[in-house]
Amino acid sequence: MRILLVEDEKRIADFVARGLEGSGYSVDVAESGEQALAKVSEAAYDLIILDLMLPDLDGLVVLEKIRNRKATQPVLILSARASLDDRVKGLDVGADDYLVKPFAFVELLARVRALLRRGQALPERLQVEDLSLDCIRRKVSRGGVNIELAPKEFSILEYLMRNKGRALSRSMIVEHVWEMDYTGLTNIVDVYIRHLRGKIDDPWPDKLIRTVRGIGYMVGAPQEAGAAASPPR
Ligand code: CA
Secondary structure, three states, rough: OEEEOOOOHOOOOOOOOHHHHHHEEEEEOOOOHHHHHHHHOOOOOOOOEEEOOOOOOOOHHHHHHHHHHHEEEEEEEEOOOOOOHHHHHHHHHHHEEEEOOOOHHHHHHHHHHHHHOOOOOOOOEEEOOOEEEEEEOOOOOOOOOOOOOHHHHHHHHHHHOOOOOOOOOOHHHHHHHHHHOOOOOOHHHHHHHHHHHHHHHHOOOOOOOEOOOOOOEEEEEOOOOOOOOOOOO
């Protein structure tokens, strides 16, 4: 689960990020509204935690822009503005929850968990043709045959399957799975894809992981009902 934390106050950002990471989430921090919007368009987040008083844009404006892009991930507002009016405004613009500063980390964590559970519009089981992946039990099978994957292989496959029919670049995969910027080291993805193919594709006649030239990799048929080898969009 990947969380975007939008917070300009470094002390709070560090504290929250460290706590969430300690609870098993991967966290990116944006220190301004513009940075937040850039990150939201670059990466797929499962949840956004949003401060309202940012140096450049008002958090509510950021939220509006995120919602205008049809982004559906849950947003938790974290703000020192405690008035009922502020809360109502935040929820009106599309926030899913509102937590007033100062707050106890355990409360933040409880809300994050609740929102992520609710935000599980994401299916627990992903299916591409005869390949199925159980996100909860972390099991993969193809044609009813169980396949053992290493944790990173599993994460890459899950990410590809969640984005079925969409080409994902190597750097998107690296950032999603390794939670860091591996620019220049993206061939690590090729290595893992080779391992994955050995397990989920090689034994079967139909290959599910496609290489998309100039971009990266994709699982499943391209979204525009084209042929398997259709060029990148
Ligand atoms: Ca602030």
